[in-house]
Amino acid sequence: MVGNHTAYAIAHNCSVHLEVLDLSFCRELTNEALGLIVDSCSSLRILKLFGCTQITDVFLLGHSNSLVKIIGIEGNILEQAHCL
Secondary structure (H helix, E strand, O other), X not given: OOOHHHHXXXXXXXXXXXXXXXXXXXXXXXXHHHHHHHHHOOOOXXXXXXXXXXXXXXXXXXXXXXXXXXXXXXXXXXXXXXXX
8 A cells, every 4th residue: 555645745855865765566556656765865765666557758868866766667777877
């Protein structure tokens, strides 16, 4: 039942120290909610999204945290081009 309220709480309460977050199979999260988490949590380096089939390129290409590695979308590890 993880959804937008959870994303807001994570973004505003864990933004300084959160480095790894596993939101696998949390299918209620939207692109916008994940964007809020990733953009707010500057220390976030790994985001696991296995089974989150609702996530699209709107999130994958639209967030501003260039250091985060997104694992689990379509079985691939996605990295921002400037992190390679």
